[in-house]
Amino acid sequence: MTNDQQIVDSLKDPATKELAFRHLISKYKERLYWHIRKIVLNHDDTDDVLQNTFIKIWNGLDSFRAESSLFTWLYRIATNESITFLNQRKRKNISSLTDENQYLIDNLEGDSYFDGDEWQMLLQKAVATLPDKQRLVFNMKYFDEIKYEEMSEILETSVGALKASYHHAVKKVEEFVKSHETRIEP
Amino acid sequence: MYEEENIEPDFLKRPKTNPFRTPDYYFESLEDRVMGNIEYQTKKENSSTRIIRLLKPALGLAASFLLVYLLVYYPINTFLLKDTAKTAVTDTTTADWLNDYSINLTSVDEDVIVNAIFSEDTTNLSETNPDEFLAYLSTGLNDVEIYSEIQN
Numbered sequence: 001m002t003n004d005q006q007i008v009d010s011l012k013d014p015a016t017k018e019l020a021f022r023h024l025i026s027k028y029k030e031r032l033y034w035h036i037r038k039i040v041l042n043h044d045d046t047d048d049v050l051q052n053t054f055i056k057i058w059n060g061l062d063s064f065r066a067e068s069s070l071f072t073w074l075y076r077i078a079t080n081e082s083i084t085f086l087n088q089r090k091r092k093n094i095s096s097l098t099d100e101n102q103y104l105i106d107n108l109e110g111d112s113y114f115d116g117d118e119w120q121m122l123l124q125k126a127v128a129t130l131p132d133k134q135r136l137v138f139n140m141k142y143f144d145e146i147k148y149e150e151m152s153e154i155l156e157t158s159v160g161a162l163k164a165s166y167h168h169a170v171k172k173v174e175e176f177v178k179s180h181e182t183r184i185e186p
Numbered sequence: 187m188y189e190e191e192n193i194e195p196d197f198l199k200r201p202k203t204n205p206f207r208t209p210d211y212y213f214e215s216l217e218d219r220v221m222g223n224i225e226y227q228t229k230k231e232n233s234s235t236r237i238i239r240l241l242k243p244a245l246g247l248a249a250s251f252l253l254v255y256l257l258v259y260y261p262i263n264t265f266l267l268k269d270t271a272k273t274a275v276t277d278t279t280t281a282d283w284l285n286d287y288s289i290n291l292t293s294v295d296e297d298v299i300v301n302a303i304f305s306e307d308t309t310n311l312s313e314t315n316p317d318e319f320l321a322y323l324s325t326g327l328n329d330v331e332i333y334s335e336i337q338n
Contacts, residue, residue, distance in 0.1 A: 018221070025217045033213070037206055047212075054220045055227060116205020123197065124205065143202065174195040 004070040011061050021061075025054060028071070032078045038139040039082040041104055041128070043113040049085050053078045068153055075154045083132060104128040126176035127169075133157075134169040141166050 007027070010020030032053060037046040056077050064073055090103055105128050108114060108121070116124065127135055136155065140146045141162075148159045155162070324332050 022217050022221065025220055029213055029216050033208070034204070034206075041206075043206070043208060050216075051220060051223055055224055058224050111206075113207050113209065114205055115207050116203075119200075120203070120205040142198070143204075170195060170198070174197060177197050 008064070008066060008070060011064075017061075021058060024057070024070075024074075028074055032074060035075060035140075035144065036078055036082050038143055039079070039136065040086060040107070041124070042107045042111045045085065045089075045107070049078075049081050052085075053081045056081060072150065072153045076156075079136065079154060083136075086132070101129045122177060122180055123173070126173040126180075129176060130169050130172055134165045134172070137162055137165040138169040138173065 007020050007024050010016040011024070013020075029050070033046060033050055036049045036053070037043070040046050040049055053074075057074060060077070064070075068076075086104075105125055108124055108128060114121070114124075127138055130138060133155075137151065140151050140154075141148075146154075148162050151157075151162055152159050157165075324335075327335070
């Protein structure tokens, strides 16, 4: 059962629902995990969000109308769960608006499952300083290499707006990297 | 304007590597953990639904009692207790009146009572006019009844 349509059909039948859902998890767990991880950065938080995402998917199976592809629907739920999680955490931890992205940077620096070098840390910090929407678009385009058309369905934003967001994000990341790169020893 | 070809900063040309990792075997047990969480959530929802279902009759009964109280007991208390209060005030007045007019026997000398009962002094009675007696006795009687009494 590897085909999305087969999984969707089996999910509709109560007798095969649970088995089909296990197949769905197996097929998408890694892609969803890495998508969420790039948004929340920390592994433990990612695990929480991923569990919640799958619970939301299970509870919302009846509302899936197959108007969009299964992959798009799953990505949308994962994205919304990640943003909701981050907003909740930010509200709890942030004393002023200027600290908003500092939470993410602290999260990144405190993550024991980050093995990157200084350049990779710098790039992640640069991405963490972006506004939420630009960060999402940058991650999906640069790291996940998702097409704009697909991204448009997931984020429910026009392709033109996504291209503009990516353009601004790249400029900001470049500026951040240039202003901090001199501190990194070659 | 925003086409990718137009924006190619140096950092975009660097090779992309994933700096993040997961704990060992993290993905292997994910299905079981997710299904376990779903089962737990379902049980939790069911138990809260069951509690509500169990409490429903008790809550219904409590609501019924409250309704009865509001429809019956409250109006009775509000309207009938006013009359009861009035009666209570009347009773108090009667009791005061009785206290005022009752004879306090402890303050009366026994000898005076004995003399009053057994005294042979009938002057007061003899001085009484028989017509006044008849008038007193015939109070509340009509002419026919007075006539029949005289005939008997």
